[in-house]
Amino acid sequence: PLVYLHGLPGGPDELKLVSERVDTFAPDLRDGPVSDQIKARFGATPVTLIGFSLGAFGAMRFAADHPSQIAHLHLIAPAAPLELGDFLKDMAGGPIFRMARNHPWLFRLVTRVQALVARIAPDFFARQVFALSQGKDAPLAADPTFRRDWSAVAQTCLSGGAAAYRAESTAYVAPWSGVLARVGVPTTIWYGTADNWVPPAMAEALAQALPNVACVRQIMDGSHYSTLAAALPHIMAPSGDQIAFS
Template identity: 40%
Template sequence: MAGSVLFCHGMPGSAADARLLAAGNPEWRVVPLALLDHAPGDVVKALPGGHGPAHVVGFSIGAMAAMRLAAQVPERVERLTLVSAAAPLSLGDFLPHMAGKPVFEMAMRRPRALAAMTWGQGALGRVAPGAMIKALFAQAGEMERTLLADPEFRAVLTAGFSESFGAKRAAYLDYLRAYVSDWAGLLAQVRCPVDLWHGSKDTWSPLAMATALQAQFEGASLTMVDGAEHYSTLARVRL
């Protein structure tokens, strides 16, 4: 084994997201953090005890959690890898180009509507998870559609929906509210090396987010995965 990495999953998502990273990196032990067991501001509590400086991977909105860890406990984070990272909205004019724009606008302005919508998503996910997946990936490109043909990937999605829209929906909503707040000030506190991986066709986190983040971190690398989207980039990361 090359070692272990700590993994911060996406939102919606769950620890099962880590399977996508682990499948492409069998020499690494991927340890998912229980993000939804803690408030976004208390993500440090999700770190395993007795663990030395770690390589932390953050996927999608999980990148916010990973960057918060690097900023708050720099002695515990030796490297960041940010995959399909959702950057702070204040870094650029991203929102009009995001597939999740309606969700984030509700998080900012209509929290009750967002709560009602996620309750409905939870109900749909319980009775017809396939319909939920079909709706969310209706505009998916070739690489994402290829992933969708894999029952293991569909199981990963179903696990994430079950947790984020079900038992831990309140924590998921907290993460959405934290994401749409202005947390850009954290970035200046990140001192460790940063690597970014981003799909050229990502519509959930537009590529402009990756270039904006790269500009924030001295010496940061950016690997663009040609033709990849959100999840298909995570499946292609090589640590």
């Protein structure tokens, strides 16, 4: 079984932005703890767990706490602990994460403003979020359909899922590198060489810190969502199928 943990702001439907496959279980943070949802769905059956962006934070915590339930861990454009390096200055979301860490009250206020803008001016909101897009994310950001669909996902997260969004973001910016030593399951890391949301240095630092990284895949000129789009076909391919890697 495949389980996908979404980024933030994001949601289960974010998977549909870049993949036609819809039979992957994608827990929704609005529905409670991810661990409870996975166990309720699959019991003790080991799963292939995919964590994208900030979803990698939850994926690594689940893998650390429930290693017997993980067959393989795939971390795509993974948000690693901030204490592994000086990353915030190179992250498109750096100001938001810095705010969440240093000024939680202001972060709460800003997320409310984000929710309002996403609701009344969704395309404007998407354009602002993707204004600094580079690499292979640039064509996605220029696509009105992608912006519309992404805005719908973000709007759901920032409105009905705002509490979960704030809680997960606040937990992420706190120190948590101690979790990494307990992530002993086989792990593959996918990162884009042009990612300015999760910079390559962050992914490389994570690869050095995790104890059982089986493979590190670079997506040349890949940024954030384009790295997700490139990685998913390989992860989702039926066993034995060969897909050309680029």
